[in-house]
Every structure is written in structure tokens, then in C-alpha cells.
Amino acid sequence: MDGQRLNLLKKIMALEFTALELNLYLDTHPNDQRALAEFNEVSQALLLAKKDYEAYYGPLLNYGFSPSHNAWRWVEEPWPWEISF
Amino acid sequence: MEEKQEKSRGITIRPNDDKLEKQSFSYELARAYVPWQRFTKKWDPMEGLTRGTIFPELYKPYKRDKY
Amino acid sequence: MWIYEKKLEYPVRVSSTNPALAKNIITQYGGPDGELAASLRYLTQRYSMPIPQAKAILTDIGTEELAHMEIVAALVYNLIKDASIEQIKRAGLDGYYADHDRALYFVNAVGNPWTATYIQSKGDPIADLYEDMAAEQKARATYEYLIQLSDDPDVTDALRFLREREVVHFQRFGEALNLVQDYMDSKKFF
Structure with a gap:
């Protein structure tokens, strides 16, 4: 897998991990406005990074959450456990 | 003594919820409590991923024993 | 409903083929303090939680544990x-x-x-949350034993990530416990 793809994937992992961490924090601190603002900010950045990735390398999500315009690219390899970072 | 009590109560309040601050519960016997985390700063996304948390105050890495 | 995301939560790499290490690490796939047990424990306990914050945290951590199961699987598979x-x-x-x-x-x-x-799924939210906090500590300890046993720095890197997640989950379950205990008290008096 080429370095550009790996870097983009790693960037998505990092953004999504920040969103996940803020999500768990907000579950027990639902009134923390600052955490909420940061969650929304990183969610937006994550959305853009995913769109960027999917345009080149195919869908990240199944069941209609990612576009698959001209071909059914969901079946394409590699699957996550077949990628070496 | 007064001050100590105030301090110990300080970590049980719900962060960013000033109305509840005065109603914070007192410690009871035969119960466990975890201090509330109060979000102040976070690492940038890549550093957070590398460390396993974005919260510096929750980062408690394992110090490998040497045998 | 769950949807699948075609990526790991954390970038995994192994240095070389190592079935001896795989034999130990597989316990975090299907062992007593492993990620399958963690995920199913939280996802089944959420139904008897009395407050929305506790339902949310069990759902979200239970879901993250599935991603950890996938990380452990990727390690074993590649080893x-x-x-x-x-x-x-x-x-x-x-x-x-x-x-x-x-x-x-x-x-x-x-x-x-x-x-x-x-x-366990006791139906008593206090008992269940104490179990969940203990489960996070047992998983943390297991990851420390596995780090001790690991002779592959790349595998150790993933194990360190997974170990730190147990620390964060313990904090969240502890906060949920505070809220549930608070809620049970308010029910008693008002």
C-alpha cells in the first residue's frame, strides 16, 4: 500500500480517535460546552478527511454511509487486518 | 479542616454545571468514588493516538519491570 | 444497529512471524479478560442501566471494545x-x-x-459498574503481562495503546458510577 494512502488513513485514525475520546468524555459530562465545541470541530475535520480518502480509495463505511459511484468498491482488498503500517 | 472538606467535595461535583455545585453529594462509607475529570487541555490528534489518550491527565504509561 | 468501518482504530504492524507470541496474545481475543468478553459484557449490561449517561457509556465503550478485538485479531493473524x-x-x-x-x-x-x-450481568447497576471497573483493571494487568512477554517492539506498541485504553475506560466507568450512585440516592429521598 502506497505511503500517501497510509498517511491519509493514519490521519483519519487520529481524528476519529480524538472524536471517540471526546465522545466518551461527553457521555459522563454532557454539559461541558467546551468539550462539545471541540467534538464538533474534530467531527467536521474527520468528515473532510474521510471524503478525501474515499474519493481515491473507495468506501470506508458499509450500508449506505459511503458513496460507491461507478463500481462496487467495498469488496476491494486490502481489508484492515491485511494492511501493514 | 474546613478547607480540606471543601477540597474533597470539589472533585465530586459535576464539571461545568454550576447549579449542581452546591448540591454535590458527600462521601459515604462502603462506596467507591472516582474523582471527576475536568477537561482543560488535549494533545493533538496524532500524539493522542500514539499515546492511547488525548487527555494528558489520564496518560499513565506502564513502566516495564526490569528482571 | 452497527455499521462497519473498513479501518482499524490503531495502526497495527508486526516485526516478524512469531507464533509463540501469538499463542499468548490470543488470550485478549478469547480469554477471561479479553476484548470479546469486554464488549459483550458492556453491550449486554446497558439494558438494565437506570440513567442515560450510563446507557451511553456502556454502548460506546462496548463498541470500542469490538474495535480492540479487531486489533488483537490483526496482531494474531499477522503473527x-x-x-x-x-x-x-x-x-x-x-x-x-x-x-x-x-x-x-x-x-x-x-x-x-x-x-x-x-x-456477568447482574441487573443491579452498582454491582455491574463495579464489575466493569474491575474488568478494566484485569485487562490492564493482562496487557502488562503481555508487554513483559513480548519480544516484538511493534506488537508491544499496539499492546501499550490497548493498555492505556483500559485506564481511560476505568475513569469513565467510575464517573458513571458516581452518577448512578447519585441517582439512586435522589430516588431514595425525593
């Missing part, structure tokens, strides 16, 4: 996929091979299959 029969025999993985070849299966480090007795 054994190219192992020769000779390497498998030397690693003591021949018994596992006899039943599963190089496939993934839910067993602990000595081959015992996963069992629902690894988890």
Missing part, C-alpha cells in the same frame, strides 16, 4: 499467517493448529474456549 509447521510445533501451537489451522478462534492462552461465564 501466524506465514508460520511454517516447524515454527508452529516449536511454539507449542500445534494443538491449536490441529483444530483451527491458522484461523482465529476464541481461546485463552492455554487453549480454553471462550465462555459466557467470563462475564
Whole structure:
């Protein structure tokens, strides 16, 4: 897998991990406005990074959450456990 | 003594919820409590991923024993 | 409803084929304090939680544990996929091979299959949250033993990530416990 793809994937992992961490924090601190603002900010950045990735390398999500315009690219390899970072 | 009590109560309040601050519960016997985390700063996304948390105050890495 | 995301939570790499290490790490796939047990424990306990914050945290951590199960699976898969029969025999993985070849299966480090007795669902939210906090500590300890056993720095890197997640989950369950205890008190008096 080429370095550009790996870097983009790693960037998505990092953004999504920040969103996940803020999500768990907000579950027990639902009134923390600052955490909420940061969650929304990183969610937006994550959305853009995913769109960027999917345009080149195919869908990240199944069941209609990612576009698959001209071909059914969901079946394409590699699957996550077949990628070496 | 007064001050100590105030301090110990300080970590049980719900962060960013000033109305509840005065109603914070007192410690009871035969119960466990975890201090509330109060979000102040976070690492940038890549550093957070590398460390396993974005919260510096929750980062408690394992110090490998040497045998 | 769950949807699948075609990526790991954390970038995984292994240095070389190492069935002996895989034999130990597989306990976090199908062992008593492993990620399958963690995920199913939280996802089944959420139904009897009395407050929305507790339902949310059990749902979200239970979901993250599925991603951790996938990370552990990726480690084991890559550690054994190219192992020769000779390497498998030397690693003591021949018994596992006899039943599963190089496939993934839910067993602990000595081959015992996963069992629902690894988890509890008591219906008492206080008892369940205490169990969840203990489960996070047991998983943390297991990751420390695995770090001690690991002779692959790339695998150790992933183990460190997974270990730190147990610390964060413990904090969240503790906060949920504070809220649930608070709620139970308010129900008693008002």
C-alpha cells in the first residue's frame, strides 16, 4: 500500500480517535460546552478527511454511509487486518 | 479542616454545571468514588493516538519491570 | 444497529512471524479478560442501566471494545499467517493448529474456549459498574503481562495503546458510577 494512502488513513485514525475520546468524555459530562465545541470541530475535520480518502480509495463505511459511484468498491482488498503500517 | 472538606467535595461535583455545585453529594462509607475529570487541555490528534489518550491527565504509561 | 468501518482504530504492524507470541496474545481475543468478553459484557449490561449517561457509556465503550478485538485479531493473524509447521510445533501451537489451522478462534492462552461465564450481568447497576471497573483493571494487568512477554517492539506498541485504553475506560466507568450512585440516592429521598 502506497505511503500517501497510509498517511491519509493514519490521519483519519487520529481524528476519529480524538472524536471517540471526546465522545466518551461527553457521555459522563454532557454539559461541558467546551468539550462539545471541540467534538464538533474534530467531527467536521474527520468528515473532510474521510471524503478525501474515499474519493481515491473507495468506501470506508458499509450500508449506505459511503458513496460507491461507478463500481462496487467495498469488496476491494486490502481489508484492515491485511494492511501493514 | 474546613478547607480540606471543601477540597474533597470539589472533585465530586459535576464539571461545568454550576447549579449542581452546591448540591454535590458527600462521601459515604462502603462506596467507591472516582474523582471527576475536568477537561482543560488535549494533545493533538496524532500524539493522542500514539499515546492511547488525548487527555494528558489520564496518560499513565506502564513502566516495564526490569528482571 | 452497527455499521462497519473498513479501518482499524490503531495502526497495527508486526516485526516478524512469531507464533509463540501469538499463542499468548490470543488470550485478549478469547480469554477471561479479553476484548470479546469486554464488549459483550458492556453491550449486554446497558439494558438494565437506570440513567442515560450510563446507557451511553456502556454502548460506546462496548463498541470500542469490538474495535480492540479487531486489533488483537490483526496482531494474531499477522503473527501466524506465514508460520511454517516447524515454527508452529516449536511454539507449542500445534494443538491449536490441529483444530483451527491458522484461523482465529476464541481461546485463552492455554487453549480454553471462550465462555459466557467470563462475564456477568447482574441487573443491579452498582454491582455491574463495579464489575466493569474491575474488568478494566484485569485487562490492564493482562496487557502488562503481555508487554513483559513480548519480544516484538511493534506488537508491544499496539499492546501499550490497548493498555492505556483500559485506564481511560476505568475513569469513565467510575464517573458513571458516581452518577448512578447519585441517582439512586435522589430516588431514595425525593
